[in-house]
Amino acid sequence: MKIKKILNNNAFITHTDDHQELIVIGKAVAYGKHVNEEVDESKIYKTFAPVSRGDRKLILDMINDIPIQFFQIAKRIVDKAQADDQIDLTDSVYIALTDHIASAVDRAKEHLFLTNQFIWEIRSFYPKEFSIGLWALQLIEQQCGVPLPEDEAGFIAIHIISGELGNRLDDFQAVVNFIKKLTSIVTYQLAIDIDRESLDYNRFVTHLKFFWQYMMYNNEKQSIGDLSNDMLAIIKGKKVAAYECALKIKTFIHQTYNYDLSNEDLLYMTIHIVRITENTGRQHDEV
Known part of the structure; x- marks a missing residue:
């Protein structure tokens, strides 16, 4: 896979054989690289093929504003949902989760927490998704050193549910x-x-x-x-x-x-x- 444009050390743009643009994310995947050089594909976390200008701008803005750590955490959550529980999710879930987790950790550092008014319903009606949310809280604490309340497990579950519903939140x-x-x-x-x-x-x-x-x-x-x-x-x-x-x-x-x-x-x-x-x-x- 060749670099067409470097976004930062952790992201670059390339093109497929049929000239479709791909945004590629991976820890240090573009570090020390130059345009038209090949990359180590084992470092890649995720590729995006934006379907609209709005999606493209959103992804590029997130790459500039959000540390790569949160992209990795979101991918592990999505991978777990898809592998362990056979939940089919859209790419939009990955984007939304990355943004939400980064914001939740930032809020927690300021001792600001959101109340999830649907926590009982999520736990009762979507136990599989809620269990993934609880697992995600453990992962986030391990990776970021920030404990989050169960309300956040509910919010993560809602993003997963949204992906199952075809992004009809x-x-x-x-x-x-x-x-x-x-x-x-x-x-x-x-x-x-x-x-x-x-x-x-x-x-x-x-x-x-x-x-x-x-x-x-x-x-x-x-x-x-x-x-x-x-x-x-x-x-x-x-x-x-x-x-x-x-x-x-x-x-x-x-x-x-x-x-x-x-x-x-x-x-x-x-x-x-x-x-x-x-x-x-x-x-x-x-x-």
């Missing part, structure tokens, strides 16, 4: 409210307290997140696991209470989002409701 609050409302319908309709730490509830929440994506953006439907045995139990056991609860949800979704659940949607919703309620011991007797 506004969707985060909408999805959270959607999950909260449907959960409250189940708890009220069936007069139960749901174990929000249970695997079945986690599957229910995951199903709702996928369903939201499909409902709002016509993405490909995704189901969680093999539900064939559960379908048979619904048919044989006549889980009327759960089915009636699913009908309440269908009505709510139609009235609120003008979306009609298909029979398949209704069946899957019923199955998940059965799963999260049948072991509580307080579900109403079914007809």
Whole structure:
């Protein structure tokens, strides 16, 4: 890979064979180098192919303003999310995380901390992403010597969630409210307290997140696991209470989002409701 323009010791611009511009970042990757010289590619952390002038300016400004250490930290967080948890993320997450972490560390040094008003929802509805956020706090403390509060784990999780949602960060609050409302319908309709730490509830929440994506953006439907045995139990056991609860949800979704659940949607919703309620011991007797 040849240098076309040096930005600083840790960044340079090059071009692909088809003349696409790439911004390359790596610790000391351009140190002592000159234009048209080859670089040691093992030093490269990340390459960006900006799709707009705005993206290009943002990346270049960050390279000038933010120490390379934070680019490396952000990459390790993104790599962990993608490798360990199979979360597919956009490049915009890397940029946003780098900027956020650098700002959070600067604020912490001044004893200024932000409160995350969604911390409970993130911990409850996005446990996988929140666990990555907690891991990130340990990494940041190791690398920067600055401890950050759990609120920051929530903010890091939000950036990861944003990447999963295709950078539609506004969707985060909408999805959270959607999950909260449907959960409250189940708890009220069936007069139960749901174990929000249970695997079945986690599957229910995951199903709702996928369903939201499909409902709002016509993405490909995704189901969680093999539900064939559960379908048979619904048919044989006549889980009327759960089915009636699913009908309440269908009505709510139609009235609120003008979306009609298909029979398949209704069946899957019923199955998940059965799963999260049948072991509580307080579900109403079914007809």
